[in-house]
Amino acid sequence: MKIIDWYILKRYLVTFLFTLLILIPIAIAIDVSEKVDNFLEHPNLGFSEILNDYYVNFTIYYTNTFMPLALFIAVILFTSKLSNNTEIIAITNAKVSFTRFLYPYFVGATLVTLLSLAMNHYVVPNSSKIRKEFEKKYISSAKQKNELKYVSDFSLQLTDSTYIYLRSFNVDTNSGYDFTSETYKGLELQSKLSADNLRFNINDSTFSLTNWRIRKIYPNHDSIFKGRKIDTVFSFTPKDLIYKSAFAQEMPSDELLDFINLSKKRGVKNLNAYLVELYKRTSLPVASYILTIIAVALAFRKRRGGTGVNLALGVGVMFVYVFFMKIGEVLGSVAGVNSLLYVWLPNILFGTLAVYLYINARK
Known part of the structure; x- marks a missing residue:
């Protein structure tokens, strides 16, 4: 120069x-x-x-x-x-x-x-x-805080064959109600797990289901099981339930790109x-x-x-x-x-x- x-x-x-x-x-x-x-x-x-x-x-x-x-x-x-x-x-x-x-x-x-x-x-x-x-x-x-706290009428595709549905979920308390998980083989329903209440346990990353019911569908008959409480795991966390564009500003680009790719696999539409x-x-x-x-x-x-x-x-x-x-x-x-x-x-x-x-x- x-x-x-x-x-x-x-x-x-x-x-x-x-x-x-x-x-x-x-x-x-x-x-x-x-x-x-x-x-x-x-x-x-x-x-x-x-x-x-x-x-x-x-x-x-x-x-x-x-x-x-x-x-x-x-x-x-x-x-x-x-x-x-x-x-x-x-x-x-x-x-x-x-x-x-x-x-x-x-x-x-x-x-x-x-x-x-x-x-x-x-x-x-x-x-x-x-x-x-x-x-x-x-x-x-308070209104802005509530927008980031509550999720209602939410659906998510966890894998190619598993879908979950939630009537409501509170991210602050990590609890929700009217939870359903459905597993398909092609277009045929294989099993359906429902629970009145759902709570995420931070310590061991498990979910506690209250008043749960599971229906398993076989070629010749169905089996129904139910109970008061059960602990299980799912391939999602409460953070995955909130899709707010403001959260994108808080993610480094590599994390944001991984989040977008994972969300596409889970069937998030927009x-x-x-x-x-x-x-x-x-x-x-x-x-x-x-x-x-x-x-x-x-x-x-x-x-x-x-x-x-x-x-x-x-x-x-x-x-x-x-x-x-x-x-x-x-x-x-x-x-x-x-x-x-x-x-x-x-x-x-x-x-x-x-x-x-x-x-x-x-x-």
Whole structure:
């Protein structure tokens, strides 16, 4: 790399970090104003617990969230300054092409992309688990807590031939009622186990069935057995009963992928919310390249109005991107659609815009 490349790369990274350092305190200040009443409701909640369990992980989450916005604004700001100071004119007069001029920008975008990928796939999920546990304990409303506590009218395929059904299950107490397990051979029912109550024993990972009945079907007759209580094992745990998209944010990507594959085998019909979470962990970091090209192309030439015009135009483009990204996430979570296409749709659209602006900037 030449001296000018190091100069641009240094300005790229310094302005990016400076923009993040502006955005994060603003986000923290807004969040404190919203949550301070919740904190004061718990007199035993100490400052160190709020700081370590919540705001450290809050900062990690929003640093990762703001990366594309900070990157875009940073490139707009310092490229506009280069243009206004006629530094870009000197570079072009030295026969440096627009493609060559982009080289240090792409080096910087690569560094940000690699950092964002590592955070998205591993760091942020582990951090979100601690933050959400804190929110559940001190911030969430009773209604939100109940949504994560109770499961009703739930069915699950454990193997190719075994299905379970539950009328209701409480994850906090690990107990439920109206439980049924059916085993099939092809389309023929082989046995059916029913119980009025079901309780999961954490110590030995067994289930206790109360008022149980089992019906075994043979070619010439049926046999029915029943009893007061029996302990048995099943290839599921209470955690498997709750399918909430919010839980996907707490799983590292390898764990999330295993969960999706296992859920498919168990016959869970709509896993698109989990697929959206998995796909966007890659699509958003890759957008760093697209947003960098757009930002440089917008700020490359000196405009009347200076940096302010470029910044306003850039922020407008960024918010349109975020709008399409959120629309893609919502539509991608709908059952029966191609989640991968919807998650990557903003990158496809803005990638096309980036190519158009790149071609025009070269001219």
